[in-house]
Amino acid sequence: MSRIALFGAAGVIGQSIAAALRSHGRAYRAVGRNEASLREAFGADPLAEIVTWNPDSPASVRAAADGVDTLIYMVGVDYWQFELHPKLMRQTLDGAVAAGVRQLILIGTVYPYGRVASNPVRESHPREPHTFKGRMRKAQEDLLMQAHADGRIRATVLRLPDFYGPGVEASLLHRAAQAAVHGGTADMVGPIDRPHEFVFVPDVGPVVARLADTPAAFGKIWHLGGAGTTTQRDLVAEMERQTGAKLRLRVAGKTMLRLIGLFNPFMREMVEMHYLMTEPLILDDSALRGLIGPIHKTPYAQGIRQTLAAVPRNRARAAVTA
Incomplete structure (x- = not known):
């Protein structure tokens, strides 16, 4: 090879x-x-x-x-x-x-x-x-x-x-997964009801x-697209379904990102790309499937389950690894 x-x-x-x-x-x-x-x-x-x-x-x-x-x-x-x-x-x-x-x-x-x-x-x-x-x-x-x-x-x-998944901290869903496991408030970038993948x-x-x-x-x-079009709201609902707990959400829009960005360079840079939250961009990967054949795509419910299972259950450990 x-x-x-x-x-x-x-x-x-x-x-x-x-x-x-x-x-x-x-x-x-x-x-x-x-x-x-x-x-x-x-x-x-x-x-x-x-x-x-x-x-x-x-x-x-x-x-x-x-x-x-x-x-x-x-x-x-x-x-x-x-x-x-x-x-x-x-x-x-x-x-x-x-x-x-x-x-x-x-x-x-x-x-x-x-x-x-x-x-x-x-x-x-x-x-x-x-x-x-x-x-x-x-x-x-x-x-x-x-x-x-x-x-x-x-x-x-x-x-x-x-992208998202077990141990993926640079994900729009990371804070929601942490809150689903540990409680507290999930910080998210919104709007969270727009189509996304x-x-x-x-x-x-x-x-x-x-x-x-x-x-x-x-x-x-x-x-390479995701497992279909969804929304952040739908995936939060799936976390709630799997944990049996209602998540408290704190959703930051573009204006809030600008304010947070005064103190956080990462958030400041997210303002430029905020259009991806308001204007859906969904990838067609039919050409790739035509090239290499069927592609396994983990259903969102299963992916959320694996993501939640990988969140450290000990809060102190979670803080160290964040």
Whole structure:
């Protein structure tokens, strides 16, 4: 089997892909900036090779990619530093090409689309981002796909919607899951009654592993949608049904985000992307299913059950790990 490297491995998507590879006995390289985080996530897996890198060092990038056939790119940046996305992609591409990497898969977002004309959104929909973050993500994609067009590397992008699942803290549903288990008030970003979709993180890994082994996937962009259209309100109701307790909600709209953002840089940056809460963007992934066949999508009720089961029951432990 080809050798696979997960760049940005310690995040939840990286761990999902690693689990999919592990289930088939496939060795992989887990690459990240922080060795402690990598060892916590992958240290017990004999199939994992742990490698740290410095994306600002060409030699470090080449060393991290050396001997790799497929590079899966999930490198994150702080939400207020999206200007780094194109820079990091360019540096990684240069190092990967120099190291002889044959193909690269970027795990992308819906940000490059901007406001959409209609739903569901197919891959052919124009990319017309009206936000800074959308423009930076589009620039990242453009760098990669131009490298493919130039014959430097085989490339593809898999776009995902918002995600949720066990241990996923960077989720719109995280605070609601905590409140469902521990009580208290669930802080959410609203409105929470608009159509939305969420992909269950453990469902992503098997799809990415199949893409890596599908030659026809490269040179194109693909969508992976969630288990249907829902709303945050519906998923809160499912949490209430499963726990038997009514959740108290504190919903922040755009104005409240602006106020909170005076003291919290993450919330300040969320204001720009708030349109995704008011203007639905639902992905059509029929092309992906046509490419790789049926895709398992965990029903929301089952995904919520697994998400709640993973919330630490001890409040002190929850505070430490948050």
